[in-house]
Amino acid sequence: MTQTRISRRVAVVLTAAAVAVPLSLGGFATAATATPAPSGQDTSASPSPTTSGGTFGSGCSGSAAVMARVDVANAAATNPQLATLVVALKRAGLFDTLNSAKDATVFAPTNAAFKNLSASKLASLLSNKSQLKKVLQYHVVGDKRITPAELPNGSFKTLEGANLTTSGSGTTFKVNNTANIVCGNVKTRNATVYLIDNVLTPPS
Known part of the structure; x- marks a missing residue:
């Protein structure tokens, strides 16, 4: 398949996802959507994700309840923000692999994260199965559900073999100092998911 055809298919996926977002089944509970406190009430002691155990981040959309009932790749397929990731997982032959994982953590690039790549780089990545698999495996920590704490x-050691790092506090975290966690601590039946706004690059 030519790069032009791949680019067009990716563009269609991104367009469809953008249309689908407003039609999602509900919202994750986040600090941004919490009910405002009565006038004069101190809100400085709002619970952090490390103590509340819930989802956090301004980029949460979709249905947490639906995602929690199914395995992680199937859960990603229910979230319009992860449409491009689902396409990539299937191309790399990792869709079923993630569904069969146990207690994993997935740092899931959103559609916007993939869109940050140049069209030529994205087309090249999607057309190279071995490289795509390596990149996607770098986004997965196996046998461990990472908590916000x-x-x-x-x-953390990834399925690709190299480590990735996380840093930050409160509800603001980065992965490898390059990708922001836009929605965190999303539970699926077999994994915890953190949505990120950039595609991570494994060490060469």
Whole structure:
């Protein structure tokens, strides 16, 4: 398949996802959508994700309840923000692999994250199965559900073999100092998901 055809298919996926977002089944509970406190009430002691155990981040959309009932790749397929990731997982032959994982953590690039790549780089990545698999495996920590409490100064071994790092505090975290966690601590039946706004690059 030519790069032009691949680019067109990716563009269609991104367009469809953008249209589908407003039609999602509901919202994750986040600090941004919490009910405002009565006038004069102190809100400075709002619970952090490390203590509340819930989802957090301004980029949460979709249905947490639906995602929680199914395995992680199937859960991603229910979230319009992860449409491009689902396409990439299927191309790399990792869709079923993630569904059969146990207690994994997935740092899931959103459609916007993939869109940050140049059209030529994205087309090249999607057309190279071995490289695509390597990149996607770098976004997965196997056999461990990472909690928000572990994010401030974390280092975790990925399925690709190299480590990724996390840093930050409160509800603001980065992965490898390059990708922001836009929606965190999303539970699926077999994994915890953190949506990120950039595609991570494995060390060469």
